[in-house]
Amino acid sequence: MLLFRYEKYHGYYGGKQEDRDANYTDMVNKYYDLATSFYEFGWGESFHFAHRWKGESLRESIKRHEHFLALQLGLKPGQKVLDVGCGIGGPLREIARFSSTSVTGLNNNEYQISRGKELNRIAGVDKTCDFVKADFMKMPIPDNTFDAVYAIEATCHAPDAYGCYKEIYRVLKPGQCFAAYEWCMTDAFDPNNQEHQKIKAEVEIGDGLPDIRSTTKCLEALKQAGFEIIWEKDLAKESPVPWYEPLDKNNFSLSSFRLTAVGRFFTRNMVKALEFVGLAPKGSLRVQDFLEKAAEGLVEGGKKEIFTPMYFFLVRKPLSDDN
Template identity: 30%
Template structure:
């Protein structure tokens, strides 16, 4: 779901970090912020506090769960107000497209197409998904879209009580509450029986999973024999031949991002492929779509260039401000080729 939560407020703060960000309209900003009893000195204090907090030690698994739930409880409403129900990046082919909400919807459809899930034609119902689970569902945008597209049921799970509640509200508003349901649950201990779903969907949530083996094992467990598994997630780059790990600078950058976004240690797409093979997956396919989603960041940044957002940031909670600083680090990692937007799909063998 953004799994990296590219929230409006997060991007705003990223823009505040370089001093030149204020140069074009410094007089206007200083005047209006002063009128709101807020000063740019507050930004400096926030940034310094954020930098210090990112040097803290790695969190425990339980701390991560609590932090993730709280982070999305606080930020999901902000995202929905600006971008709507889809809490993920968009599909930019061509890269200059301007309908960003449609780009988010298209990302879902293009990933499904890429993974080999058939398009509904009216006479191929037997080939279409019947039961979908959305692992890390946000407020359920993907679940509802998939349910409407295929006429299938969709069960979404999230650690955030706010997201689960809002997902059910939107399902009722859109007339698909007979197909979609959302609940608070841990992706590493899913509340479903074995062999339940023929479509396993995880969009921008895998990066939050502290145990990637357990995460994939659970996806496999709840999948039906022959079921399709789709994972779209942020990863670090694959290691080159002869490398034993990332460089110290790369590890340090990711560690700072982890602190802000309540993330565990990262893995690569190669790691996911290895785990899938250990589970006996067949028809494994992978691809890097970093270049396809990159324009979405620019769109979010552009939408955030207003004084109201700046003042709102200075009044926001510390976790949001820290996430804002980390988005700047995310962009650095992406530009250096360290951070990748990876797609992985496979099927569970038929018995």
């Protein structure tokens, strides 16, 4: 039943774009209720891609990707930092330990927050890091609260980039920075190309997205929200190892076996068996299926260079806030 309520929002099942935008909170919550356990099993605690060097493991690249973000923000011990759309808090814990900062994770999914709190306790950061259950379009946070804000492949869930960035601008202290990795369609994406549209739709339904914006639209929204652009670049173009390689069925890796074609085959059959005997919720196999479809879309989008999961930007809120 939960799966049906999620699927109804998407074009694959007759859903309309305006309904996806209007009901994004419900849609994203249903998506993560369904998909979080699968993500954690296959990906670990950090649900994101990474710029990756040859000879570097996926896990090493993910940690370095998070450290790079902390360094770009110039984080200093004792600062208060906001992680927008924090998932179960993998990056939150890594960045807090790396920079000796206090990180608050903002998330609107109850299951992910409860899981994140338990992992914080296990990691020993529960005294300095916490979570706020809230919609990042309407944060229950006072103006000028945080010394830095970041988002990792999360604000792509927002139905309106300007509205989301404007809220981030509001809670950030003047003179301080916001950095993010955004999921975007690149300039190579052709909206009139049916194959491009199919790939975009596969990524959207498989990853709980209302609509994937272009890099240009994100940049325009940041400026409209009042931010000063320090620098921005699609870091996927500079990755020596393709970012989508862990999902490519032609790739085999012992270090990320569960993401390979063989590993996914075993996972699918394990889920099928567990659902059959009642140890996995009904609909688990269909969740696995649409995650597989998303993986296919991501790989094709990456190979055709029409999609990037790491459009990076570093922006600053001016010292004089005239907005």
